[in-house]
Amino acid sequence: MKKTLLLCLLMGTFAFSQTEDEKQLKAIYDTALTNGKAYDWLNHLSNQIGGRLSGSVEAQQAVEYTKGQLDSLNLDRVWLQPVMVPKWVRGAPEFAYFETKPGLTTNVPICALGGSVATPDVGIKASVIEVQGIEDLEKLGRDKIEGKIVFYNRPMDPTQISTFSAYSSCVDQRYSGAAEAGKYGALGVIVRSMNLRLDDFPHTGSMSYGDTPVNDRIPAAAISTKGAELLSTTLALNPDIKFYFKQNCKQLPDVESYNVIGEIRGSEYPNEVMIVGGHLDSWDLGDGSHDDGAGCVQSMDVLRLLKETGYKPKRTLRVVLFMNEENGLRGGRKYAEVAKQKNEKHVFALESDAGGFTPRGFSFDCSEEDFEQILGWKELFEPYLIHLFVKGGSGADIGPLKDEGIVLAGLRPDSQRYFDHHHAENDTFEHVNQRELELGAATMASLVYLMDKYGPVLTKKIKG
Structure with a gap:
């Protein structure tokens, strides 16, 4: 009798948890699709600034614009992280x-x-x-x-x-x-x-x-x-x-640029850091809408969506807009270098750098135990047609953070049209669909919510 009662209580707790998660994901998706900001931010990056070649005036304008937008979200902290980057010009x-x-x-x-x-x-x-x-x-x-x-x-x-x-x-x-x-x-x-x-x-x-x-x-x-x-x-x-x-073309001396970082301080485990990001630089032929303006504005909107839906992260959550992914990866390496110097504990990193097309799922670089936990969340995404949960690569900018215990992930949109635009003159704003972009932001925010709520398996073992 006691065993039966205990089982019923456990099942009830699990059912409540699932319902709570379903409600949170629905709130995230509903907010993204009715009150998303990613498309407007991308419109400015693409049409008012344009291609953001590392070391260029446009790259600096993008730094200033995105910092200003993050400031407007009333995060706990927004700052610029200096990094020296190559300056190559096409002529x-x-x-x-x-x-x-x-x-x-x-x-x-x-x-x-x-x-x-x-x-x-x-x-x-x-x-x-x-x-x-x-x-x-x-x-x-x-x-x-x-x-x-x-x-x-x-x-x-x-x-x-x-x-x-x-x-x-x-x-x-x-x-x-x-x-x-x-x-x-x-x-x-x-x-x-x-x-x-x-x-x-x-x-x-x-x-x-x-x-x-x-x-x-x-x-x-x-x-x-x-x-x-x-x-x-x-x-x-x-x-x-x-x-x-x-x-x-010509290679000029390196110049100073910046990673743009915004942070919500964790309410329970502030020393555990989770990041979401994309790269702010692009090539100069188009305006870099898919590669990787889309990933940047989606990442910015992840923090806003969680705030808008009333979720308070347990862990410190950062958005990082990396500089110089395209021709040097200096921003990603600098972020990891500073994190190591400060002895910061990063437990999760998610990157969007595969275009703003319809999201299909994620790829994960993590332990088998963490992957098993993540697969348990798959049914929560099925109503949103997110079905791809595979082990594999994550993202170039977050790669330098790789260490035992961290879960690295990459958003995986439908890729069939991506290379029509990749690094070319037609990587422009009109080729980004607003709804697809917003669905990607919501999908990222949902994964961040679940990872923050339940935490990586290895992290929990270390605490235990």
Whole structure:
């Protein structure tokens, strides 16, 4: 009889807890969809400020704007965390064409890759050799590469349902292609844009020369997918064509910038820190709405949504808008460095850096025990069509925080359209749907609520 009564009491407590959680999630989603702020904030970032290249005036304007908005939320504390960042500038627009016979040219859309050196003032004109990846260089050898422009033309794999997996499988040619081709005497590299769609938008992105001496570095540019197809077809018909390109980019000395941080102090465990964030910098071709203006405004709205719905966090909750994710990760590393210096205990970090599309769920970098607990919350998200709870990566900016006991998570929106816009001129505000953006903010706030209320498993064990 006593056992039966105890079981009934436990079941009643569990049912009450579930009902309480369901009510809180509904309040969060209802508030986001009827009184969300993320879309208005993004409108200002995108249309009043624009592309926020690390070290630029626009990046500083974004710092000042987002700090002001966080100040207006009456958080317990808002501050700027200084960080030195690289300052690379694009200069005058790039220009390129291929020549099938003297005087007969066809223009193609290109853009310099972030971090590339410029071409000589008169540009570079040379024969082209097409490869499918870095591994082809060794097979060809210096005799076939020296004095030519290497054209990397491995496309993203359309059979990969995860577009991020397709991206990962060929982005090495963008990041390391110039450093590797330079070893064989190439004059420059042209890289097919990381894009599953055929269009005329070249997609920039970071690249690295590794330990290549400055005087030996060769210029690198991305070509649009349509341009790549045209160049490849023309090469097959006429291998003797010449390619010309000119770009005017420059690397300037590092400058000071900031991570923007807002905080709600924890009511029970103030020394346990949970963060939610995105990166405030973007590339300069578009206005950075999806990458990663969306993640920043969603993260800002997480704190506002919890305040609006009357929830008081047990743990200290921070929003962190990281600077310089795109071409250096300086902001993420600086935040982790300062946290370590101050001996802060971070127990959870969530990043949104996959666009403002319809949220599908999360990926988690955590222990099996924590993941089992998280899976127990899955049914709470099902009414909102959030179904993806997988172990995997989280986010670049929160990666430096990784340590035993912390749960790292990444928001996972539908990814099928993301690389249509990623790092390109068409990453602009009109391509963000307000409802999808607000659903993402609500989904993030709901996970933060649950993680704060129940806490990571390992943290509870340590307390015990």
